[in-house]
Amino acid sequence: MDFAFDARTEELRGRLLAFMDEHVYPAEAVAEEQRAALADPWDTPPVVEELKAEARRRGLWNVFLPDAEYGAGLTNVQYAPLAEITGRSPQLAPTALNCAAPDTGNMEVLAQFGTEEQRKRWLQPLLAGEIRSAFAMTEPEVASSDATNIETRIERDGDDYVVTGRKWYISGAMNPRCEIFIVMGKTDPEGADPRRQQSMVLVPRETPGVEIRRAMRVYGYEDHYHGGHAEVVFDGVRVPAANIVGEEGGGFAIAQARLGPGRIHHCMRLIGMAERAIELMCRRAVDRAAFGKLLAGQGVVQEWIADSRVAVEQLRLLVLKTAWLMDTVGNRGAHTEIQAIKIATPRTVADIIDKAVQLHGAGGVGQDFPLAELWAAARTLRLADGPDEVHQRSLARRELKRYR
Incomplete structure (x- = not known):
């Protein structure tokens, strides 16, 4: 068994460790000061954008994506020591590298299951760090640890889907740069296979009927750098049928x-x-x-x-x-x-x-x-x-x- 990191991992680790020492750790106190002065408390402190620009300059951008077409093309073994380093400053470092949840998972979904048009419209600006996203799955009225319990409805109506439901602890949704939700709900609630009842659909934040109701605290923290965790109501939200992710029943x-x-x-x-x-x-x-x-x-x-x-x-x-x-x-x-x-x-x-x-x-x-x-x-x-x-x-x- 060989426990040594390969040459590429070692080189990236060296770059990342220097970036953390020279930029990320010093920025922690700066970010707190800037956040207190923001007009919108959910906006991103300017120093975070500076960190993102420096990370891109150093070739430390989108290193989480194993698909070389979109990211660094690293294996999980190669990425593990890099992610560990970013965990030392979890509020700033993952975002600085464009490797923060929920965007990472959403980018992976779009890269793997999205259509060409969906990837062009949403994946590309996410990869560029121009927008943020949210993944709307958890619900307050059911035990969401069992995904078959989800009650949000995604109903086909001609050339559209109509989304109706209430979600909470939707990470990233408070950030004003959050422009897209991947929403999980049921398209076939009476289906024989409980694991084929659910689908996912893309819902732009500004769609009529989307209401960001409130921010949810986590042990008293509002988790501003993460984009907060919101309660979101989808009240008869209408989106084109082309916004389905993958296929009906594939959620x-x-x-x-x-x-x-x-x-x-x-x-x-x-x-x-x-x-x-x-x-x-x-x-x-x-x-x-x-x-x-x-x-x-x-x-x-x-x-x-x-x-x-x-x-x-x-x-x-x-x-x-x-x-x-x-x-x-x-x-x-x-x-x-x-x-x-x-x-x-x-x-x-x-x-x-x-x-x-x-x-x-x-x-x-x-x-x-x-x-x-x-x-x-x-x-x-x-x-x-x-x-x-x-x-x-x-x-x-x-x-x-x-x-x-």
């Missing part, structure tokens, strides 16, 4: 194709979040004293740091194995491992960040350190892209099947 399969890469990308970035938490923990430990000696000399602190390092190394290996399987046997062949990392990574990283919070005392829960926001993000990812329990249920069934 469930497209969602699964979209969520596989999304899940591993989240886990890659989570490892970077854990690494930053460990770094902050160590810096704090060698800087602060309590009861007559440095925190670094306290046994419990040493245990926290040691256990955190072991946990991160374990997670990284599991994520890399999953990436390798996705590259070699496809997402379906890596199904068990994708579920395993989705269960293990957010849970473990949230625990590591929690230790760092504890070590920082009052500072750990405030705005002077990124730890509280990192913890909120990690904890939220135990729900996003499917809650732990859904993945545990599926993984256990697959494991038990061998013994039945």
